[in-house]
Amino acid sequence: MAEAKLDLKTAPGRFKSAAQSLRSEWLGLAFILLLVLFPFLFGWFTGTSVQDGPSKFWQGQLITFFIMAVYAMSYDLLIGYTGILSFGHAAFFGGGAYAMGLFLTHAGPKIIGSYKITIGSADITEVLVLIAAILLVVIVVSLLGLLFSVVSARIKGVYFAMISLAMADAIHILSKATDFGKWTGADEGLHGVPVPLWINPTQHRLLFYFVALAFCVIMYLIARRLVDSPTGRVFVALRENESRVRMIGYNPVTYRTLAFVIAAVIAGLAGALFSLWNMGATPTMTSAVTTINALIMTILGGIGTLIGPILGAGLMQIVGQFFYQWFGARWPLVFGLIFIALVLFLPYGVIGTYRLKRLEWKHGWQRLWGLVTSKP
Amino acid sequence: MRQGFFRRNATMLVVLGLIAVLGVIGWTTMGQQPFVRTTLSGLTIGALYFMVASGLTLIFGLMDVLNFAHGTMFMLGAYLGWQFYTNPTFLFGLFPLIFALLAGLVTSPILRSTFMSLKVSEKSQKSIQTVVALAGIALIVLAVRGLDILGLAKTAMVATMNMGNPLAEASAQEPLAIFWFRPVLMFIAGLLLATASARPGDRTQVVYASDKRQAWIISSSLLVLTVIATLLRESAPNAVLMWNGNLRFFAALAVGALCGAGLSAAVEVSLIRPLYVRPLYQVIVTLGLAYVLREIIQVLWDPLAYQMTRPPMFSQPGKAENILAWFSGQNLTVDVLGVTFPSYRLFIIVLGILMVIGLGVLMNYTRLGMIIRAGVQDRTMVEALGINVRKVFTIVFMLGAGLAALGGIGAAPFIPVQPNMGDAFQLQAFIVVVIGGMGSYSGAAIGALLLGLARAFGDYLALKFSLSPAIAEASTVIIMAIVLLVRPAGLFGKKE
Incomplete structure (x- = not known):
């Protein structure tokens, strides 16, 4: 048993020096640098201001791309790395979005109105509210992840795919139920969430752009670290052969739960950022379409890789924008056909x-x- | 024997007993009228659930394919039936092309035996296949180019909007002198695609003489159909619209179910069959298919909701005193045990019961049913006994989709026909299948009954406690959770 664990830990590809990793990851670093410089380069090339016009529009497209990339990546942690066929991922994304939106709409103003927390002369109440909201998102979404993983401990394979879909749909139905309309806005969803001014995506688009970019990069690094860690190796082993994992002495249930909670938290944070970006949360975010989008992005880019979903999200967002111009409102049809062709041939x-x-x-x-x- | 009967059907008896006990409690606490009304609407929903779930459970049990496009088949059936009932111009306009393509496609076994002996180097086999297939697709595009499919699709929309005279809006179609090349091109495209699937030069394949004979028969009859459909293209819609509404409705049921079955046969052969080596991708491809079909529907008929009118048999004003009186009066509503209930919904219940019986007969007393039951138990063994399981797969896929499509048309007169109408049914059908156990059609029947009643009584309770029906809808997940905690393989599922 100990030997096997040792095997997993001394897997190749770890313990790189800084110079080594710089050399092997130069493409990624160059890409990140390009994205950092993108607003300025775009403004410089087109001769428009960084703050508005087409530059602002494309910044918005890229913000959506960053958030969707993180969401798709979290889905790939489940389906690609751990091999759990789950069709309930929208529950995490939408759950995060709703947790953030509900907290900021209903609890935020009250807290800001009645308390004032300062460090020296700086008023940090709003920041604290945002941090509290993020904590709430993490808690809510981890609970959701735990709920799903409890079910997945008992039910496997395609059965679980159906049940996860049903569970996510139950959450979707609740999110648009008129009973909670007072809080959630029912079918309409939450709109006009009071996002703190300093991060407001309409007024400070550029800042939000960098926040989303940083979020995407950090989440990628965390996921990369996780996948390369011994735990990540166990995830892959779970996908390949579960009974052997149990034989070696790892408890599959523990690791599956871990994978679920981590994927849920990452997806939930993506959802929370998305609700900040949209300044609202709608029932579409919890619907099956959102799950299918994650699946499409993952398959498009490459299942079982981390870069793949990011690339898939980029293709879907940026290429989708062009498709929208070429094919009109029904562009997902073209995308769906490409998707089927990909599944069959690539x-x-x-x-x-x-x-x-x-x-x-x-x-x-x-x-x-x-x-x-x-x-x- | 007696002992054996009870032991064998213990689960069934327990569930039925539970329903009976709950029924007695409900009867005494709710009073007769609300109870009967709720039960009847529960049975209506349950019948629809069964139509979707039975196909799903058979497909999964036999083929291990989780078909996420099953709800889409339900939706598609509703659209096709609605089209046929209100204005069949669209369907009749496309039939020649589809028949021609199919006539070409089914020649695959014949072409396989002829092209097998061609001398093609192994390297170029693959590229020849690709080139021929691409040429076939290009021909399809050429054949459809310029055809005003959207205009054809719009005819039914116009017809629904001015109900008075649907014939007035039956739009003119291309004259035969221009149209004839389309079916011909389609047929050639079908031949090319069949050639591609026949893999010319690959001598490792086996062609059965019986398959060849069958292909000849099917292909030639499809060609005859193509010619007939081409000639009748313009006159048939009018003739159909002149029919009695009831006849047209039952024809719509048949046409929708057949179209659904035919389409799903094409899906099985082209999308599912190549992916048996990668089961995960089968699930994913059905998801993609559902996505694409829904988009196509939205292209054709816009993302709107339509209402199909009830056939005249169920829409004469007034109330029938009892079911016998309905036969002479054909009223909108029927008095059942003191409750005024729409007669159309009673028809759905009857349809559901007929389907349970029909499927039961098919499964228990026919050779096909025997093969299916055996296949659910042990697929490899059935294959080893010399039965062409792949063909049975296609038949089951067709059967399942046909049932779902039939359910869709049945539902169309009282549920808005819209692109996402299948989703809720598919989801509930999943729950039914999980409750009933994969691969068991009696499980699907009991599960559908349970879930339908649960939905109806849940709605009733939700209304009583002034909650929205959404809560009742979400709570079906809880029923599923309870059943799964007691029996992880479902009520009638095989134990793993």
Whole structure:
């Protein structure tokens, strides 16, 4: 047993020095740098202001992309890494969004109205309210994750897929039930959530852009660390062969619960940020469509990778924007057709196929290059 | 024997007993009228649930495919039936093309045996397949290009809006002189796609003589149908609209169910079959299919809700004193035990019961049913006994989707026809299947009965405590949770 654990811990690819990781991750770093500079570059190229116009619009698109990327990534932690076929992910996303929205709408103003907390001369009440809201989101969403994982401990496979869908739908129905309309706004959803002024996405778009970018990068790093850790290896082992995991001496239930709670918290935080960005929470966020979107993004980019879902989210958001211009309001049809074609012909998504064929392509290029250079 | 009967059907008896006890409690506390009304509406919902859930459970039990597009079949059935009932121009306009394509596609076994002996190097086999398939798809695009499908689809919308005379709006279609090339191109496209699926040059395949014979028969009859459909394209819609409304309604039931079954056969062969090696992707592809079909429906008929009118049999004004009186009066409502109840809903209950009986006969007394039951028990064994399980898969897929589509048309006169109408039913059908146990159609029947009654009484209770029906809808998940805690494999499921 101890040996097996040791095996997992000394898995290759860890203990890199800073220089090494800089060298191997240069593409990612360059991409992040590009995204950081994007608003300024865009403004510079088009000669428009950073604060409004098309620049503001594309910042908005990218903000949605960052949030959706985190959401899709959390879904891939479940379906791709741990191999849990769960169709209830919208419950976490929407749960986070509603927790944030409800707290800021109903509790926030009261707290700000009756208390005033300062450090020196700075008024930090609003910041504290936001932090409290984030904590609440984490608590609510972890409870939801625990609920799902309790069920998943007892029921496996496709059964669980159906039950998770049903459970998420129960939450969706509750989110649009008229009984709680006083608080949740029923079908309409929450609108005009009093988002703290300093982070208001309409007035401080650029700031929100950086917040969303930082959120995306941090969540990616956390997920990366998790996946590379011994725990993450157990997740993958669970996907591959559960009975063997039990034989080695790990409790599958514990690890599945852990995977669920982590994925739920990440998705919930994404949802919370999304509700800040939209300044509201609507029942669509808890509906099955939101789950299916996560699935599509994951499959599109490549299941079982972390970059894949991010790429998938980017394709869906940015390409979807162009599709909307070309095909009108029914652009998801084109996307769905592409999705089916991908499932049939490129089941590992963009990233997965790239990783599979990388060497093949490399050899092909080398041969081509050899032909070109050897024939002067 | 007596002992055996009780032991074998213990679960069924316990559940029925539970329902009976709850019924007695309900009768005494609620009073007769509300109780009867609630029970009847529960049975109506239960009948619809059964139509969706029975297909789902058979498909899962036999093929291990979780079909997320099943609710979409329900929705599609409702749309097709509504189309046929209000204005069949759209359907008749597309039939020639579809028949032609199918006639080409089913020739696959014939082409397989002819192209098998071609000398094609193994390397180029794959690329030939791709090229031919792409050419086929391009031909389909060419054949459909310029055809005003959206305009055809809009005809029924117009008809629903001015109810007086649907014939007035039956829009003109392309004359035959222009139209004829479309079915021809479709047929060639079908042939090309069949060639691609036949994998020319691949000698590892087996072709049965019986398959070939069948392909000849089906293909030639489809060709004849194509010709008939092409000629009748313009006159048939008018002729159908001249029919008696009741006849048209029952024809719509049949047409919708057949279209649903045909479409799902195409889905099974083209999307599900290549993915048996990757079961997870089967689930995912059905999700994608549901997504695409819903979008297509929205392209054709806009994201609006439509109401199909009731057939005249169920819409004469007034109230029938009892069910026998309804046969002569054909009234809108019927008096059942002192409760005024819509006669159409009673028809749905009858339809559901007929379906339970029909499916029971099919499963217990026919060869197909025997194969299906055996396949649910042990698929490999059935295959080893020399039965072509793949063909049975396709048939079950068709059967299930046909039942769901039938349920959809049945529901159309009292539920708004809209793109997401299947979702709620699919979800409840999932719950029914989980409660009843995967692969057991009697489980689906009991589960549907339970859930339908639970929904109706839940609504009643919710109304009584001034809550919204949404709470009752969400609470069905709790029933599922209770059943699963007691029996993780469902009430009638096989133990793992």
